[in-house]
Amino acid sequence: MKHFILAAGLVVALISSTFVSAAAPTTQADIFAETPAQHDARMQWWRDARFGMFIHFGLYAIPAGQWNGKQIKGAGEWIMHEAKIPPDEYAPLAKQFNPTKFDAAKWAAIAKDAGMKYIVITTKHHEGFSLFATRYSDYNVMNTPFKRDIMKELSDATRAAGLHIGWYHSILDWHDPNQQKDETFPIYEQRLRNQVSELLTNYGPIGVMWFDGEWIKQWNDQRGEDLYKLCRTLQPSVIVNNRVGKQRAGMNGFTKTGGFSGDYATPEQTIPAVVPPGTDWETCMTMNDTWGYKKEDLNFKSTRTLIRDLIDIASKGGNFLLNVGPTAEGEIPPQSVERLHAIGEWMRINGEAIYGTTAGPFPPLPWGRVTAKEGTLYLHIFDWPKNGRLIVPTRTMPVLAYPLADPSHSLMFHLNPEGFAIDVGKSRGDADATVIVLKMPSGPIDVVKPPAKATTHPTTKPAAGK
Numbered sequence: 001m002k003h004f005i006l007a008a009g010l011v012v013a014l015i016s017s018t019f020v021s022a023a024a025p026t027t028q029a030d031i032f033a034e035t036p037a038q039h040d041a042r043m044q045w046w047r048d049a050r051f052g053m054f055i056h057f058g059l060y061a062i063p064a065g066q067w068n069g070k071q072i073k074g075a076g077e078w079i080m081h082e083a084k085i086p087p088d089e090y091a092p093l094a095k096q097f098n099p100t101k102f103d104a105a106k107w108a109a110i111a112k113d114a115g116m117k118y119i120v121i122t123t124k125h126h127e128g129f130s131l132f133a134t135r136y137s138d139y140n141v142m143n144t145p146f147k148r149d150i151m152k153e154l155s156d157a158t159r160a161a162g163l164h165i166g167w168y169h170s171i172l173d174w175h176d177p178n179q180q181k182d183e184t185f186p187i188y189e190q191r192l193r194n195q196v197s198e199l200l201t202n203y204g205p206i207g208v209m210w211f212d213g214e215w216i217k218q219w220n221d222q223r224g225e226d227l228y229k230l231c232r233t234l235q236p237s238v239i240v241n242n243r244v245g246k247q248r249a250g251m252n253g254f255t256k257t258g259g260f261s262g263d264y265a266t267p268e269q270t271i272p273a274v275v276p277p278g279t280d281w282e283t284c285m286t287m288n289d290t291w292g293y294k295k296e297d298l299n300f301k302s303t304r305t306l307i308r309d310l311i312d313i314a315s316k317g318g319n320f321l322l323n324v325g326p327t328a329e330g331e332i333p334p335q336s337v338e339r340l341h342a343i344g345e346w347m348r349i350n351g352e353a354i355y356g357t358t359a360g361p362f363p364p365l366p367w368g369r370v371t372a373k374e375g376t377l378y379l380h381i382f383d384w385p386k387n388g389r390l391i392v393p394t395r396t397m398p399v400l401a402y403p404l405a406d407p408s409h410s411l412m413f414h415l416n417p418e419g420f421a422i423d424v425g426k427s428r429g430d431a432d433a434t435v436i437v438l439k440m441p442s443g444p445i446d447v448v449k450p451p452a453k454a455t456t457h458p459t460t461k462p463a464a465g466k
Helices: 002-022 036-049 087-096 104-113 150-160 182-199 221-234 303-315 334-353
Strands: 051-055 118-124 164-170 208-212 282-285 319-324 368-373 376-381 389-392 400-403 413-416 419-423 434-439
Touching: 036 164, 036 319, 051 104, 104 118, 104 150, 104 334, 118 150, 118 182, 118 208, 150 164, 164 182, 182 221, 208 221, 282 303, 303 319, 303 334, 303 368, 319 334, 334 376, 334 434, 376 389
Parallel strands: 051 118, 051 319, 118 164, 164 208, 282 319
Antiparallel strands: 368 376, 376 434, 389 419, 400 434, 413 419
């Protein structure tokens, strides 16, 4: 055992030496000692964006939820794990990987049409297969019939569309035996760092590094902080999620107390009821029940649910990372495209009430949600008042009120025991969510305690973990 550990150490040293000569990191004094102003400047584009596309794509799109003719429960991107498929039986899928209908420009256009501002895609999921041209593993897209660097094409197309590109990269790897054993984990960790370095060196400016799989026993906060520092050294402006460290306090939580938290929290498949003040966070969510493509999974959320989820998240100061799972041919499923286009139609009219907003001054209200910008409140009405009078729980009267879809139409308002009431009429505007703009006077808003019961809207059960 001692001889084996020594050999592993020598391999790590050799790999590390090779990498340093291949791609020396950028140097920047005190890069991690940001002032609050510097941190805010780095985070600003992401906070303004509010809406992004998650893409889960890999070999798992080929079986599409089936193995040996059987539907696998909880499958999708987890099919290798759920069906207990050995690596040597799963790996031959790479010989079938040939997404001939993949069109990077089309994917970017679908995201842009939806009103999304960034894309995060799986460069390597837990299955261990890399969708990019890597020097550090033969198990990659260049050794398939496709032989094209999907990450290169998509990063170029995404930036050409005016969006930011981000990388998902799994810390967990079911394919690499070095990840499975404590004594060989340093060899795997060096490969992990080398591949992350490639992703942050060979593909231009990267907006986000989105890590996952940090629950493996070998991972800890120190390893996470070291990986974070590597990312920020190579690209000082990159934003890194909290799963770079040993942070998960449960799939639907924010982070544990203490430890290394990266730049933002990542609740999964849920929208928190309460968000700690000053927290940067992003809900990632599927449209149906699985992240990776599963042919039989047609349990798609409605457009209304997705629009209202986006609003709910923005009203609490968060981002919405909405997932699509392309088919083995490389196409985003039509059900996803249809819903994304409909969200985009709503955003083209109402995007002002989402982009660049902060959490509203009220908790969730009985009739909907509120987002804010300096001097402006946006009232997102889900449940239209039957009497045509919308109660806003503040005694601070607006200067002006009007529908966002029709700024020329001023609305009347007056004081009310519960705050003030706006006369919105008895016929609603948008059935999914109508936005009323309030131009507010300068100074603090006098909030009246709102009614206890808030509105809810349909959701589906959480999907299997990422």
